[in-house]
Amino acid sequence: MKDFDMELTQKFAMQYAKANKKEKSNLLDEYCNLAYVKRNTAAQRIRRVRRAVYPGVLKTNRYQKKRGPKRIFTNRHKFILKLCWKQGRDICAERLYPQLRVYIKQLQKHTDNLDFYNKEEIDKVKNISLISCKRIIADFPKEKRSKSKKAEGIYSLVPVEADFSRQTKRPGNLEIDYVEHNGGSARGSFAISGNYVDIATGWISRAASLNKSLSSVEYIHSKALSKIYHIPRKFHPDNARTILKHLYAENDDMAVNPMKFSISRSRPYEKNDNPHVEQKNDDKIRKLVGYYRFDKKEQVNLLNEVYDIADLIDNFFSASAKLKFKVKRADGKTIKRIHSKPKTPYRRLMLNRHLDKETKGQLRTMYNGLNLVELNTKLDKKLKDLVHSLDDKQYDLTG
Missing domain, CATH: 1.10.10 (Arc Repressor Mutant, subunit A)
Known part of the structure; x- marks a missing residue:
């Protein structure tokens, strides 16, 4: 751009900034006649000057006052x-x-x-x-509050462990869960069954009591442990407060628990964190005693007698296969599951190198003294007595 054009552009740019729409159109026409350029070129030159592309051409005030009313509050x-x-x-x-x-x-x-x-x-x-x-x-910073509730009380003392079910090498890692026998109604008192499952061997121990109080949970816990002959190393229940409180108090008492077992819990509303015991709830409790309501002491006693016999059958004579690995496609979909040779929990304990010889000898003596035919006969009789103890509304004996 020549010196004449620079001075002309500066002059027209200052007039252009103060003109209205009609005056701007006339200024562009006049500039085109004087500079011998097209209208688009004229508008582009004036725009460059106004945007201070050439700072020395047009002086502008960089610190202009803000538009609008004056601020009252500083x-x-x-x-x-x-x-x-x-x-x-x-x-x-x-x-x-x-x-x-x-x-x-x-x-x-x-x-x-x-x-x-x-x-x-x-x-x-x-x-x-x-x-x-x-x-x-509205401009003050608000304190951010977490949407999820923080762990309170016993939940803050017991850690969450999502992959507990992978501890399959050494016996003593027990998953715990409770099954309610309320017949579909949570009103009043009813029986609950505690289900203890060892991950490594599949050893199961069941016990029942009336109500969900702390004393009932303590009774179930002591009775279930009396039928587990190897040393428990770790307990992994769900988020039931009663069992967590009892386990934590027992773990804190050195006189009761000199071995100092450890405790963990599953994530809330995540049943896959306790897969072994959840599967046993259906297979070993619901299919055995049904979905009826048991709310009498006589029925609780019958439940415990049924569990005592069923535990012997399932632990010493009922074989089960354990998953070894899965065959998956490239997209991650499982196409085949490979299982180990079926073994009883008793056989897995006897083959486990972590179990001491004294415990193995005790289990061998128990196994040699069992009669499977007699156990099944007793179990059928106890189950029949349990069904006959139900109310007529729950079970029609003539049907």
Whole structure:
């Protein structure tokens, strides 16, 4: 661009900035006639000058005043309001506004936070309007509160372990769960069954009691452990408070628990964290005693007698296969599951190198003294007695 064109562009750019729409069109026509350029070129040159592409051509004020009304409340006023807002425990403006003078009076009386502000600034905050109060408070940083509830009480003391079911090498890692026998109604008292399953061997121990109180859970726990002959190393129940409290108290008592077993729990609402015991709940409890309601002491005693016999059959004579690995396709879909040779829990304990010889000898003596035919006969009789103890509404004996 020549010097003449530069001076001409500067002159027209200053006029262009102050002109209205019609005057701008006339200025562009006049510039095109003088500079011998097209209209688009003229508009582009003026636009470059106005955008300060050539800083020396057009001087502009970089620090222009902001448009709009003048600010009434400065940062000092906002800080006074924030102190009052904090005294109100981060309440909304509608609740803060009626008590604003009270909060300022309390701050002046009991703290020195307002000593750095003059009387005019404090009075201006006292006389603030509700709309201004809402607008200023909206910019204050709010405390972020987690949507999920934090672990409280016993839940904060017992750690969560999602992959507990992978501990399949050494016996003594027990999954625990409870099954309710309420017949579809949670009203009143009813029986519950505790199900203890060893992950490594599949050894199962069941016991029943009335109600879900701490004393009932303690009874189930002691009775179930009396039928487990190897040393428990770790317990893994779900999030039931009663069993967690009992296990934690027992673990904390050195006289009761000199071995100091460990405790963990599954994630809330995640049944896959306890897959072995969840499968046994259906196979070893529901299919055995059904979905009836048991709410009498006589029925609880019959349940325990049934479990005592069924535990011997399942642990010493009932073989089961364990999953070794899965064959998957490239997209991750399982196409085949490879299982180990079926063995009884008793056989797995006898073959396990971590079990001491004394315990193996005790189990061998028990096995040699068992009669499978006699056990099945007793079990059928106890199950028949359990069914006959039901109310006519639950079970029609003539049907």
